[in-house]
Amino acid sequence: MIVKPKFYFTAYKNSFKVLVQNLESLSVEQIQSIERFVNARKGIFDFTTYTFIIQKKLEFEEFVNLIKNSSLSPILINNPLKQLDINRVSFGQYKGMSYSEIPNSYLEWLKGNYHGKDRNFIDLELKKRKL
Numbered sequence: 001m002i003v004k005p006k007f008y009f010t011a012y013k014n015s016f017k018v019l020v021q022n023l024e025s026l027s028v029e030q031i032q033s034i035e036r037f038v039n040a041r042k043g044i045f046d047f048t049t050y051t052f053i054i055q056k057k058l059e060f061e062e063f064v065n066l067i068k069n070s071s072l073s074p075i076l077i078n079n080p081l082k083q084l085d086i087n088r089v090s091f092g093q094y095k096g097m098s099y100s101e102i103p104n105s106y107l108e109w110l111k112g113n114y115h116g117k118d119r120n121f122i123d124l125e126l127k128k129r130k131l
Helices: 028-040 060-068 104-113 119-129
Strands: 006-011 016-020 044-046 051-054 075-078
Touching: 006 060, 028 044, 028 051, 060 075, 104 119
Parallel strands: 006 075
Antiparallel strands: 006 016, 016 051, 044 051
16 A cells, blocks of 8 residues: 655745655655655755755645646645744845754754854754754
């Protein structure tokens, strides 16, 4: 029996995040299809959190239409529980995204290389992720 991916969609101001709840149950081919979908939209797939983030403002209905035009056939769930995190990156390639949306690798780079005004937000996110 083929397991369908289960996507939990959360919209943010300038991006959206999708949690793939059952990633460990999916086949290699399904995961590769999700990766291709994300890469084609210049997004980031974070395997440690089972999420992908795409820097594009999109509402749930638009995401549903985008998925219909892809080779994916997931179960789609609109996650109305938006994070209250309003601390946004104010520089670089992830400008506009919340610190909770950026990948671990970039957060770890910031840890050793950034000493600006947002340092406390970075430290909080590092602590939250136990990095």
